Amino acid sequence: MKALLAKKVEMTHIFDEKGNLVPVTLLLVEGNVVTQIKTAEKDGYEAIQLGYGKSKKISKPLAGHLLKSKAQTRKLKEVKAEDGKTYQVGDKIEINIFEENDLVDITGVSKGKGFAGTIKRHNFHRGPKTHGSHNYRAPGSIGAMFPQHVLKGQKLPGRMGAIQVTTKNIKIVKIMEEENLILVQGAVPGPKKGVVLLISKEKAKKE
Helix, strand or coil, X not given: CEEEEEEEEEEXXXXXXXXXXXXXXXXXXXXXXXXXXXXXXXXXXXXXXXXXXXXXXXXXXXXXXXXXCCCCCCEEEEEECCXXXXXXXXXXXXXXXXXXXCXXXXXXXXXXXXXXXXXXXXXXXXXXCCCCCCCCCCCCCCCCCXXXXXXXXXXXXXXXXXXXXXXXXXXXXXXXXXCCEEEEECCCCCCCCCXXXXXXXXXXXXX
16 A cells, blocks of 8 residues: 655646646645554554654654654654565655556545534525524524433534545646645645645546
């Protein structure tokens, strides 16, 4: 399995060979370093930990953790990998592990929307604005006479967004190695400058 951390730059569009307009997201790939390797013998499972970019301030415990890899980052992500033994701590993973037309799963933290009501958060319908009704955007009844309390899982107002989201089977449209940019088709979870994880599951390429 191939994996990379990248920073979301912006969305734009390009034209393919047939002249069709294709919306793409620009992902900046730089400074991917293997910071830790977990093995089944020691940790109970096999995985590699990746670090991305450089951070100005690093805590002393984290600096000790990164001492062997010589990385200077606070952005770490663990990826389960059966071939983790092929890597060594401190190895740099370059952009060329992916190819154009590869399919990848992209994981990121979605944009935070703050406190939202049920219409925006759960797509509830608006109430009637006629016949004396004042229930425009209220959720309505949230319980029954029995068991005389609100059941768990009830859809209510609350914080919206800022959760981990994975978008699957996204096509890599173009790779610009000199600029360290990967152009993927469509939208990617998260805000600008957000760090996302690209994972290839060795699926068949799109024609």
